Amino acid sequence: MKTIMQSGYGDPEHVLVEGEAEVPTPGDDEVLVRVHATSVNTPDCIATRGIPYALRLEVGLRAPVSPVRGSDVAGVVVAVGSRVTDFAPGDAVFGSVWTGRFERDAYGTFCEYTVVPAAQLAHKPAGISFDESAGAVMSGVTALLAMRDVAGVRAGQKVLINGASGGLGTFAVQIARALGAEVTGVCSTRNVELVRSLGAQHVIDYTQASYPEMDARYDVVMDNVMNHPASVSAGVLADAGVLLLNSIGAHEWLGTLPSMAFAALFKSRRWRTIRFVPSRKNLEDIGALLQSGAVRVVIDRTYPLADAGKAVAHMLSRRARGQIAIHAA
Ligand SMILES: NC(=O)c1ccc[n+]([C@@H]2O[C@H](COP(=O)([O-])OP(=O)(O)OC[C@H]3O[C@@H](n4cnc5c(N)ncnc54)[C@H](OP(=O)(O)O)[C@@H]3O)[C@@H](O)[C@H]2O)c1
Incomplete structure (x- = not known):
């Protein structure tokens, strides 16, 4: 699959480059998702530049401990682990791979397929696009x-x-x-x-x-x-x-x-x-607000996956209006 890999810290357009990786295999409680959309959030900016420097103690001293950025995801289920009963291949879903900290071998979403814990996934609200759904996660x-x-x-x-x-x-x-x-x-x-x-x-x-x-x-x-x-x-x-x-x-x-x-x-x-908690209940609650029309997702701009570095640079400008989306399918 195509994936955006990070080599070291620096200017997003230089350190986030397109590469190839194996499609991952979901564990027992996990779901393999074909990523249709993701979006850019502060953790992606921190991990790309390694700033604030103090956070390199957690993110990684010379480069991030995990090479793929992104945590929000909206897409379609491809396969489910042996203990997953709430999702089936073909379901449209949205959720997050964020574990609350930067971890070695953590999955990212600036790629074509990712693995998401089933507990951090919900069905995508009907009538809301993949870009909007991903943008509503974090x-x-x-x-x-x-x-x-x-x-x-x-x-x-x-x-x-x-x-x-x-x-x-x-x-x-x-x-x-x-x-x-x-x-x-x-x-x-x-x-x-x-x-x-x-x-x-x-x-x-x-x-x-x-x-x-x-x-x-x-x-x-x-x-x-x-x-x-x-x-x-x-x-x-x-x-x-x-x-x-x-x-x-x-x-x-x-x-x-x-x-x-x-x-x-x-x-x-x-x-x-405030702490972001991507539980299914919280995802369903924001999904319900979107579906009712009480809340809409403001998307400043959508970038193709290959331009993920430009998308992160846009957010780093501190001038983003709403979310920056990345479209991967
Ligand atoms: N607790 C958590 O779990 C969690 C999760 C995600 C994010 N966060 C935090 O939330 C913060 C905001 O994230 P975000 O995604 O909203 O950032 P953002 O989208 O990058 O914010 C950009 C916006 O900030 C506005 N802005 C810049 N300078 C301003 C000023 N002096 N006064 C008022 N507005 C100003 C800009 O508007 P103008 O162009 O009009 O200036 C722009 O629309 C981040 O620092 C992040 O650390 C926390």
Whole structure:
């Protein structure tokens, strides 16, 4: 099969190159999927450049421990392991190969076939394309868990999303609205109309105004950019408000790891982090929101598999509007 292999760390268009590999064999609880679409997420950017450098301790010192990037997948089942009863060859599915960390010999999805744990796979929502389904996996599920479970957004609450036009933000705006919140999105001028079209009642153009300097107070702030210190963003919280810290940041050595570690270590009730959990239940929940029309997947651009390096470079520009999709079939 065709697969995009990574040789070392660096510029995505140089280190992500097309090669050939054996089609993998699924284990007892796994499913072999013909990849129709995948999409680009932050872990792919981190592993391609090896930045923040501190994460090389996990990703690999000189090159990533696993050579194939990508974790979101939408495609068609080719074969199932001996203990898999919920899927059969020919089923259209979506899910994730992400195990929660960068692991040696982990499967990727920038390739034509991949192996997915059956527990991290669900049937693709009817009427939703492969590109959209793949694009809803990491970003859609993480935004859903952030709004519904971690922040517990309730009808009538005021929610601010910083980075409202990105992969996470476009989902978070729509999900907060679906939960009945009054939503404020923060983005640049060119994305104001997009964020409004997703349902945000208020949009702050960060080229014109800075939300920490404004008077409004919010029950939930989701910070997907972390361009302000967490203590500054927390300044716009209402009493008992919750700040969701959700960015790897721009610092080349440490990223936002110190703030994230602080929030995780002290289990601050006001500063919270979010963890992507690609369970079947979570996939079905985001699938139901897509199928009901409450949430749509914003795709900035779709690249062919051979141009996976260009797709990662696009996301690294930090200007992506919604998801970057990769079409593999
Ligand atoms: N917890 C988890 O499991 C998990 C999972 C996935 C991702 N994440 C985290 O979520 C973060 C966001 O991911 P993403 O996929 O949404 O990123 P993304 O798609 O690359 O974000 C790009 C967007 O950020 C906006 N942006 C850039 N600078 C901004 C600023 N100063 N203020 C407001 N918006 C700004 C851009 O809009 P403009 O062009 O308008 O500036 C663009 O639309 C990542 O850092 C990642 O670490 C966490």
